[in-house]
Amino acid sequence: MPATAFAHEAAAAKPAAAPQAPARLELRNLRKSLGATAAVNGIDLKVAPGESVVLLGPSGCGKTTTLRMVAGFLQPDGGEVHLDGVLSSSATFALPPEKRRLGMVFQTYAIWPHKTVADNVAYGLEVAGRRRAEIRAEVAAVLDLVQLGALANRFPAELSGGQQQRVALARALATKPSLLLLDEPLSNLDASLREEMRFELRALQKNLGITTLYVTHDQDEALVLADRIVVMNKGRIEQIGTPEEVYRTPATRFVGSFIGIANLLEGEIATVDRAGERVLVALDIGGRVWSRAPRSWLDGAVTGGRATVLLRPQDIELEAAEHPGAEQPIAAAFLSESFLGEHYELKLAAGEALLRVQSRRRGTFADGRAQLWARPGSAWVVA
Amino acid sequence: MSEISFPGTAVTDRRAAHGASADARLLRRISALQPVRLLVIGLSIAILLALIAYPLALLTGYSLIDAQGHLTFETFEKAFARRGMWQATVNSGWLVFFVTAGACALGIPLAWLVARTDAPGKSLVTLAAGISFVIPTFISVISWIFLAAPNSGYLNRLATGYLGFSSAPLNIMSFTGLVFIEIVGVYPLVFFAVNAALNNIDASHEQAARILGANRWRTTLTITLPMVRPAILSAVILVMLDALSSFGAPAAIGTMANFSVITTKIYDLLKFPPQFNYAAAVAMPILIFTAISLLIQKYAVRAENFRTLTGKATPEQIVKLGHWRWLAGGFCIVVALITAVLPVGALLLLSVLSSFGAPISLANLVGKHYALIFDENFAARASILHSMLLALAAATVCATLGLVLGWVVERFRFFGRELIGFLVMIAYGFPSIAYAVGILMGYVNLFYGTLTLILIAYAGKLLPIAFVLVRNGIQQLSTDLEEAARISGAGWLRSIKDVTFPLVRGSVGIAWVLVFSLSLRELSMSAILAQSDTQVMPTVVLQFIEDGAVELAAALAVIIVGVSLSMLAFIRLVTARKTATIS
Numbered sequence: 001m002p003a004t005a006f007a008h009e010a011a012a013a014k015p016a017a018a019p020q021a022p023a024r025l026e027l028r029n030l031r032k033s034l035g036a037t038a039a040v041n042g043i044d045l046k047v048a049p050g051e052s053v054v055l056l057g058p059s060g061c062g063k064t065t066t067l068r069m070v071a072g073f074l075q076p077d078g079g080e081v082h083l084d085g086v087l088s089s090s091a092t093f094a095l096p097p098e099k100r101r102l103g104m105v106f107q108t109y110a111i112w113p114h115k116t117v118a119d120n121v122a123y124g125l126e127v128a129g130r131r132r133a134e135i136r137a138e139v140a141a142v143l144d145l146v147q148l149g150a151l152a153n154r155f156p157a158e159l160s161g162g163q164q165q166r167v168a169l170a171r172a173l174a175t176k177p178s179l180l181l182l183d184e185p186l187s188n189l190d191a192s193l194r195e196e197m198r199f200e201l202r203a204l205q206k207n208l209g210i211t212t213l214y215v216t217h218d219q220d221e222a223l224v225l226a227d228r229i230v231v232m233n234k235g236r237i238e239q240i241g242t243p244e245e246v247y248r249t250p251a252t253r254f255v256g257s258f259i260g261i262a263n264l265l266e267g268e269i270a271t272v273d274r275a276g277e278r279v280l281v282a283l284d285i286g287g288r289v290w291s292r293a294p295r296s297w298l299d300g301a302v303t304g305g306r307a308t309v310l311l312r313p314q315d316i317e318l319e320a321a322e323h324p325g326a327e328q329p330i331a332a333a334f335l336s337e338s339f340l341g342e343h344y345e346l347k348l349a350a351g352e353a354l355l356r357v358q359s360r361r362r363g364t365f366a367d368g369r370a371q372l373w374a375r376p377g378s379a380w381v382v383a
Numbered sequence: 384m385s386e387i388s389f390p391g392t393a394v395t396d397r398r399a400a401h402g403a404s405a406d407a408r409l410l411r412r413i414s415a416l417q418p419v420r421l422l423v424i425g426l427s428i429a430i431l432l433a434l435i436a437y438p439l440a441l442l443t444g445y446s447l448i449d450a451q452g453h454l455t456f457e458t459f460e461k462a463f464a465r466r467g468m469w470q471a472t473v474n475s476g477w478l479v480f481f482v483t484a485g486a487c488a489l490g491i492p493l494a495w496l497v498a499r500t501d502a503p504g505k506s507l508v509t510l511a512a513g514i515s516f517v518i519p520t521f522i523s524v525i526s527w528i529f530l531a532a533p534n535s536g537y538l539n540r541l542a543t544g545y546l547g548f549s550s551a552p553l554n555i556m557s558f559t560g561l562v563f564i565e566i567v568g569v570y571p572l573v574f575f576a577v578n579a580a581l582n583n584i585d586a587s588h589e590q591a592a593r594i595l596g597a598n599r600w601r602t603t604l605t606i607t608l609p610m611v612r613p614a615i616l617s618a619v620i621l622v623m624l625d626a627l628s629s630f631g632a633p634a635a636i637g638t639m640a641n642f643s644v645i646t647t648k649i650y651d652l653l654k655f656p657p658q659f660n661y662a663a664a665v666a667m668p669i670l671i672f673t674a675i676s677l678l679i680q681k682y683a684v685r686a687e688n689f690r691t692l693t694g695k696a697t698p699e700q701i702v703k704l705g706h707w708r709w710l711a712g713g714f715c716i717v718v719a720l721i722t723a724v725l726p727v728g729a730l731l732l733l734s735v736l737s738s739f740g741a742p743i744s745l746a747n748l749v750g751k752h753y754a755l756i757f758d759e760n761f762a763a764r765a766s767i768l769h770s771m772l773l774a775l776a777a778a779t780v781c782a783t784l785g786l787v788l789g790w791v792v793e794r795f796r797f798f799g800r801e802l803i804g805f806l807v808m809i810a811y812g813f814p815s816i817a818y819a820v821g822i823l824m825g826y827v828n829l830f831y832g833t834l835t836l837i838l839i840a841y842a843g844k845l846l847p848i849a850f851v852l853v854r855n856g857i858q859q860l861s862t863d864l865e866e867a868a869r870i871s872g873a874g875w876l877r878s879i880k881d882v883t884f885p886l887v888r889g890s891v892g893i894a895w896v897l898v899f900s901l902s903l904r905e906l907s908m909s910a911i912l913a914q915s916d917t918q919v920m921p922t923v924v925l926q927f928i929e930d931g932a933v934e935l936a937a938a939l940a941v942i943i944v945g946v947s948l949s950m951l952a953f954i955r956l957v958t959a960r961k962t963a964t965i966s
Contacts, residue, residue, distance in 0.1 A: 073866055097869040098878075104870040110863030114885045123881070124871035168867075175871065 022085030024049045024179050024211040025070060030079035032065055039065040041235035042079070047179070047213060052205050054214045056222040057232035058258065063215045066232075067181055070213060071104055072097035084178060098127075103177030105185040109168040111156040117143070117167050118152040124175035138174060145204070146170045162193050169201075173210070180205075182214040186221060198224045219259045223247065231255045249294065249380055256310045256382050263311040263355050264382065265289075271326065272301050279381060280326050281307045285351040287330035289374045293381035308382045313358040314343070315378035318370055329371035330355070337362075348372070419876055424795060427787050431803060434843040435810045438821030442670075445663035445824060462664040471643040472668065475627060478562065478644055482626040483619055485566035490573025491615065493718065497574075498581035500702045502711035504719065509578075511723035516571035517948060518726065519904045520564050521631025521925055522940040524555075526726035527564055528933055529733045531555040535740050537729075556640045564632050567722045569625050573618040580614035581607070599702065616683065620676045627669055628814030630907035631921070635928045645669060646816045646907065653911055659824050666817035677812045730944070733937035752938035763923050763939055770920040770943075773834060774902035777841035782895040784842070785849030790883065793857045794865070804854075811847035818844055819908035832914040840908040845901055849894035856890030857883070896954040900947040 025047040032040040040062040047053045055063040068074040069089055070081055081089035083102075088095045103124075111120055118139050125135045143149045146166040156164055165185060172180055185201075186194045202225050205212055216222055222229050223243045231238045231246055231254075239251040250256035253264060270288060271280035278292050279301055291309045293301065301307070320329065332348035332355055339345075346357040348370065355372065357363075363370055446458055463469060493512075497505045515523070530538045531553035539551035554560060584607065592602040630646040637647050645665060652662040704711055733739065737747045756763040792803050810818070822840045830836035860883065868878035884891075906921035913922045920943050927936035 071866070071870060073869075096874070097866065098872045098874050100870075101872075102870050104867065106863040106867060108861050108863050110861060110867040112864060112867070112882055112886075123868065123873075127872040127877065171867070171871070181870075 021049060022082070023047055024051070024084060025213060026080075026082040026085075027066070027070075028080045028082070030066065030069060030081065031077050032062075032069060032074060033077055034065065038235050040069070040076075043232075043235075043237055045230060045237070045240070047211060049211055050209045052202075052212045052214065052225060052227045053230060054216060054222040054226035054228075055230050055232055056216060056219060056226075056259070057238075058217055060234075061232040062235040063217075063232050064183060067183055067213065067215045070179075071102060071181055072100055101175075101178050102181055103172030103175060103179070104181040105165075105168045105172050105183065107184045107187060109164045109185075109188075111164055111167050111171070113156050116153050116155055117148060117159070117170075120156070120167055121170045121174050124171065128175065142170045142174045145173070161189055162197070165189060165197065169204075173208070178211065180210050180212045182212060184216050184218075185214075187216070187218070194221075201225060222259075229259075231258065233258070249292075250310065250382060251294070253308060253382050256380075261313050261356055263313065263316070263353075265309045265311060265353065267307055267309060269301055269303055269305045269307050272298070272303060274298055279307060281309050281379075281381070283309065283330065285330060285353050286328075287350075287372070288326060288328040289379045290327060290376075291374075291379035291381050292377065294383060297381060297383045310380045310382050311374055312378065313345075313356045315375040316355065316357045317373045317375055318357070318359060318363040320371055320373060327373070329373050332370055332372050334363075334365045334368040334370065420795070423787060424791055427784070427791055428803065430784065431788070431806050434839065434846065435806050438818065438825040438843070439809065439813070441824045442663050442666060442817060442821040445660045446667050458660050458664045459667070462661040465661070467643055468648060468665065471645055471648045474558070474642055475644040475646075477558075478565065478629075478633070479623050479626045481562045482565045482569060483622050485562065486570040486573050486622045487615070487619065489566065489718070490570040490618070491577055493570075493715070494574050494577035494581060496711055496715065498578050500704050500708070500711060502704060502708050502715055504712045504715035507719040508574075508715045511719035512571040512574045514723040514727060515567050516575075517951070518568070518944060519631060519906065519921075520568040520629060521635055521906050521921065521928070522730065522904075522944065523564055523568060523726050524632050524635045525733065525924075525928060525933055525936050525940055526729035527555040527560065528928070529729045529739065529937070530725060531560070537743070556636055558640065558642060560640075561632055561636045564636070565626055565629060567726075568629075568632070569622045570722075572621050572625070573615070576614045576618035576621075577611055580611040584610050617680060620680050624673055624676055624812065624814070627672060628816060628907070630816055630910065631925065634910070634925060638929050646814070649816050649820065650910060653820070653823070657823075659820070662820050663824070666814070666820055669814045669817055673812050673814060677808075730937050730940060733934055734941045735938075736934060739933050752934045755935060756938050756942070762918055763920075763935070766918045766920050766923040766939075767942065769834060769917060770903055773838055773841060773919060774899045776838050777845060777902045778895045778899035780838070780842045781846050781849035781898040782853070782891050784846055785853040785894055786884070786887070786891055788846075788850055789854035789857050790879070793854060794862065807847050807850045810843055811851075813844070815844055815905070815907040816911065819911040822908070823911060832916060834917050837909060837912045837917060837919065840912055841898075841902050841905060844905075844908060845898045848901070849898055852894040852897070853887060853890050856887040860886055892957065893954055896950050900950050903943055903947055 023046040025045070027043050027045040030040055030043040031038065039060075043062075043066060045053070055066060057063050065074060069076050070083075072089060072095060075094045076089055076091055078091050080087055083100055087093065088100060112123075115123070121139045121142060122135050125138055130138075139152070140149065143152055146169055148163065148166050148170060151159065151163065156167065159167065165188075168185070172182075182201075186197050189197060198221055204210075205225070212225075214222075214225055216225075226243055228240055229243055229246045230240050233254050239246055239255045241249075241251075246255055247259055250259065250262075256262045256264060265281075265283050265285065267281040267283040267289075269279050270282045273279065273290075277295060277298060278290050279298070280288055281291050282288050289309055289311075291307070293307075330350050332350040335347040335349055335354075337344055337346050343358045343360055344362055346359060346363060348355040348357060350372070357372070447454055447456070463472070493508055496502045497508050528536070530536050533539065533554045533556060534551050536551070536553060536555065539553050542548040542552050543550065555564070588610065589602050589606055592606045593599075597605065628646060629644075630650070633644045634647050634650065637643055643651070645668065649662050649665050652658045652665065732743065734752055735748045735750060736743070737749045737751075741747045755761055756767075758764060788803055788807065792800055819840055822836070822843065826836055826839055830839070864882050864886070865875075865878050868882045869875065873881060904921055905919075906925060909919045909922045910925060913919055918926075920939055924936045924939050924943070927933065927939065
């Protein structure tokens, strides 16, 4: 990423650096119905200056609706949107989008086809009434930033999808918005470009220290781009956490199965180890597994109670290691095996349940059966 | 990279500006209401109500309410008890029936020949259909008087003089003649609709039937035809409405052949002294028929529109006709000759012939008819000026209103949004002649004998065309494009100016030209609304025909057709170049 003249006034505000400063964005009990369904059903969220927050969820979970309420294109039915501590939307009040000092990258890019790349990028500065020379310099700087300096005088129709995407980004950045909104910006790119742009966007966000709210249904994108991921489902927030938190310690079954592949196994609590923050679960399909658990759940856990254990495919091992005492393997029957390059993807049947296992090495099966062990410390109780 | 940073001072400034100050908060509240938006919505609805709802309400009211303000059907009874009225209604019914049947019989096979066979002369048919579509029937009447007037028509003279007919075989001054002229005028509707539908059927639908063992004819009957049925139905409804509300040719021929249809009866009722309530009552059957047809169209045709009509005809779909192809080609050429070449040639020839009936020779070709038309002591010259003025004004009004209304309907979510589209489409389906009666009743006191009165009628009746075109243009614009402008800091008026308008300029331009061309040739409303000081070209043409001055009628008609065609060619050229540079 070229470090160009696209420099700004003060040093980047680090998250939580200035405790007296209001959150860049705050949503309070935000609600919106579209037709008969509650698209957004009571959302609370704070985004600190410089932070990158990703709204992640399946289509129809309300993430785009939330973003559009932040932008001011939709008015909430209830709750409030605050930008920099100032009320911007409520059920009775809506600041027009143009007064919110935001930047936005649209899913369709929404680059104006009748304007050149440079004119597209310059537009926000022109509207703000900046001087012409100033505009030219800023446009050149931001185009360099997204590596489009050479294409300034082209028309959008002459650009590739990836280049159009960069124009949209440059246009959103040019006005130095207080908050950058991105609505599935990579979903129209092909797979390899999408992956490349993920890392580039993240580097740009970190280098500029720009506060972003990013909407996607792609978990890989969310994991790369987010300081914090907000997992949404049916208009509600299921969990807010760092990428590691939502992946390793999902709060709900939904989060567990939406991010990454999940084997969710039911069982009965055999032992509660409060000091070690773990329980031994006797699985219904056979086997016993030590599983970490959220503290709040542990408080109410009793021997004989039910628990759901999350085991990621790569955390299931086919070889019996030196396992201390109480754990017992799951007996499973081989169903199918696919070679996916980096690993083998195995499907196994344990009782009624289908288990997915990823293994570096090819498993060995005696009579098509195998003993499965959980990698120590990997199992997690989903509340 | 450490010197790069993001929002700093600007944000702090904003925070200070938006601080606790009560004034700032009030200003924010007001700007959040967006008064300009409210004004635009209110104004556009008011104009629509004045242009469309008000005259229509008057029309219905006059026919149903007596002088004392009571609801009554007496007006109907009296109106239809008038001499000849019942006969006129029956005539209208037959006219609709024959014209619809004829247009389908001509249009559907032609469409199939052009879209799906290797018949020679296919492109001629498309061109001919385009030409006969552009020429209004009150103008083609002139051509056919020249060609097929009893005895004096040149084709009749050819037949009796050289082909051995004992008496003149053709008579355009008859009900049959009227049916013929109307068919030629409206069959392009069927032709173009069916042709487009045939072209748009994805080849895979038919190929799937062939793979399953159906032969070509079976496939055509069981797959292709059902798939174009919605297009045929739509076209049939349009043709019926067109035939029912046609005025030009029935007026011209009816006067000479001494018969009436509903529309000409309405016209007669409005001659001095005008009998508004009878005219309104007589217009009601047309109105009801139109409403029913549009409902059928909305529910029956749209219900069938689940069909995915996308794709392009591929070479495998072309039927090889073998020996039949020469017969088909001959048919195509005859159609092109009769519907386009003969009428246009006759019109041009008549406009320079010294007098109707004179032998066709070089010595008899003169320019005196044109000279007379441009003579400043003659009514025709003023009518050209009036027509041009009206067309300019109507095109500008319709394009502007179409843009605003299209934008309002497409972009605002508010209660009654659909009502705008509905009102506009009512005006579209509304027979011109009935609409003109409504306009006359609504605005005669304000604008009697002025061009403004005619302008109101043109604008209201032609607005739907501009509205649909511009609305489609806006529909194709993703809302993101405007939202991107808003988020960049532009208010909505500015976002329209900078983004929406430049991107729909093409549609607006086309709408302008179409309304301009259609205004030039508008006869039914003009005939009712124009007074002696406000004659327009079409009314003068009609007057010439009725007075027997067909040469002058031809010359003025050539001007109408010439101007319309050159405007259409112009827009075609401009849009072609536009798209070339963009893509």
